[in-house]
Amino acid sequence: MVDRKNDIIFHDRTEFDENVAVLLSDFVTLTQALVKLAKESGTSKKALDKILKHRTKSVSFVTRQQGRYEDFLKGKVDVDFVARLERKNDSHTISNKTFDFTKNTIQLLIKDGYEETKEQMATTQAK
Numbered sequence: 113m114v115d116r117k118n119d120i121i122f123h124d125r126t127e128f129d130e131n132v133a134v135l136l137s138d139f140v141t142l143t144q145a146l147v148k149l150a151k152e153s154g155t156s157k158k159a160l161d162k163i164l165k166h167r168t169k170s171v172s173f174v175t176r177q178q179g180r181y182e183d184f185l186k187g188k189v190d191v192d193f194v195a196r197l198e199r200k201n202d203s204h205t206i207s208n209k210t211f212d213f214t215k216n217t218i219q220l221l222i223k224d225g226y227e228e229t230k231e232q233m234a235t236t237q238a239k
Contacts, residue, residue: 147164
């Protein structure tokens, strides 16, 4: 029961984070296209700057400061490939595995992680 509770509490949120990254990338691409269209259609630089210099509601993870809309257009990460590596179930698991920091356990987890990653990457690249 404790083991399952910890699995739920510390559940991997990678898929959600991946979806958010792709969504933000799409919004940046859309915004860049709309800015280009506005410029090509004769919208004044002053009018565009007024919008782009508007403060965001969000705060930067790096600076912890409120940004401006133009900041979104400065950097963009495209998500082209995602390899989702999932740890196999361990038949020798213990209920308090979350708190097991013994040298042997850590070395075994590292070794298992490398092996599982190599297997899963080989399978992913073969597709």
